Amino acid sequence: MVVLGIETSCDETAAAVVEETGDPAKAWRVRSNVVASQVEIHREWGGVVPEIASRQHVRDICGVVERALSDAQADWRDVDALAVTQGPGLVGSLLVGVSFAKSAAWALGKPLVAVNHLAGHIESIWLEHGAIPLPAVVLVVSGGHTSLYLIEREGDYRLLGRTRDDAAGEAYDKVAKLLGLGYPGGPIIDTLARGGNDEAIRWPGTRLTNPDRNTPQRDGRFDFSFSGLKTAVLRHVRQRQAELGSERLPQDEIVDLSASFQRRVVETLIERTFAAARWHGAHAIGLAGGVSANSRLRADALAKAERSEIPVFIPGLALSTDNAAMIAAAGLRQLAAGHIAPADLNAAASLPL
Numbered sequence: 001m002v003v004l005g006i007e008t009s010c011d012e013t014a015a016a017v018v019e020e021t022g023d024p025a026k027a028w029r030v031r032s033n034v035v036a037s038q039v040e041i042h043r044e045w046g047g048v049v050p051e052i053a054s055r056q057h058v059r060d061i062c063g064v065v066e067r068a069l070s071d072a073q074a075d076w077r078d079v080d081a082l083a084v085t086q087g088p089g090l091v092g093s094l095l096v097g098v099s100f101a102k103s104a105a106w107a108l109g110k111p112l113v114a115v116n117h118l119a120g121h122i123e124s125i126w127l128e129h130g131a132i133p134l135p136a137v138v139l140v141v142s143g144g145h146t147s148l149y150l151i152e153r154e155g156d157y158r159l160l161g162r163t164r165d166d167a168a169g170e171a172y173d174k175v176a177k178l179l180g181l182g183y184p185g186g187p188i189i190d191t192l193a194r195g196g197n198d199e200a201i202r203w204p205g206t207r208l209t210n211p212d213r214n215t216p217q218r219d220g221r222f223d224f225s226f227s228g229l230k231t232a233v234l235r236h237v238r239q240r241q242a243e244l245g246s247e248r249l250p251q252d253e254i255v256d257l258s259a260s261f262q263r264r265v266v267e268t269l270i271e272r273t274f275a276a277a278r279w280h281g282a283h284a285i286g287l288a289g290g291v292s293a294n295s296r297l298r299a300d301a302l303a304k305a306e307r308s309e310i311p312v313f314i315p316g317l318a319l320s321t322d323n324a325a326m327i328a329a330a331g332l333r334q335l336a337a338g339h340i341a342p343a344d345l346n347a348a349a350s351l352p353l
């Protein structure tokens, strides 16, 4: 079975060809994975402008799909099914991928599968590593989401908790914007932080008094909150700007702030994920989504895995940030379960998983 995946949920137009291998230990193989990033276009505005994003998807989608087919040395006749991101995401962006995939599937007479973007991020772990030990706890950490899932059976995702306010990637992007570092903030702060003192600034502790927000609940729910940290950074920066009489902080302060901020985010993500894994008796931990590309998160999680004897699985960088190979993989999972999208499939901006 060969699946063409299409992903247009935010500011990346992506298409990929993924095929089944027949090997249960590593069921899928990426034949091509093409991403046309709009980062340069949105950078000017300091973030994604939805209307511009959807127009750019319209311009790029045909070329991206053709490139994915030619990179895979395939043509339309080789495609057995299509998979497309139905949501969550920007509705105008999603609609471009959904309309394109529906039209192509109809014209080819091939089945179409609707994929939840977060399921795609989760399946990127299986796409990279093959079958991992179950039950597994998977953290999906991106620009729009910070959610923990328990996976007891492949393709079965149980939400354990999520952020009550900002996603971790959103916190990165907002802090970078505040410091005048540009967009997207995650990779910029990641790079800057490597040279900084991560103990330079002690952020106020996360409140542990409110069980609804910050402590694991008795039923095994694990939520996150990043808005308090974001506000603490904002206060710190405003105070320093006032003291210095300048908008721009000295570079060494920016570097130390980045390192201290990143340390707090990474520690929170790892602590909560491992706590959830212990609570639920997980045999493996997975990290997926754009923030899982973070160098410190990857290194610290793998180091903790060695100490705690729960193995950690993270996709390679090309599968961490938004891509269509993960959507094709999640599509193959759904096809195996017999889930085909109806002809009146529509985009769903807040599709739950």
Ligand code: KG4
Pocket (backbone or CB within 6 Å): 010, 141, 142, 143, 144, 145, 168, 169, 170, 172, 173, 184, 185, 186, 187, 190, 289, 290, 291, 292, 293, 294, 295, 320, 321, 322
């Ligand atoms: O999964 P993704 O590509 O798109 C969404 O589904 O949101 O994630 C994008 C997010 C952005 O917030 C970006 O700043 C963050 O992932 N990100 C990173 C890194 N690379 C991307 N955050 C921290 N460190 C990175 N190296």
Ligand code: ZN
Pocket (backbone or CB within 6 Å): 117, 121, 142, 143, 289, 290, 321, 322
């Ligand atoms: Zn994503």
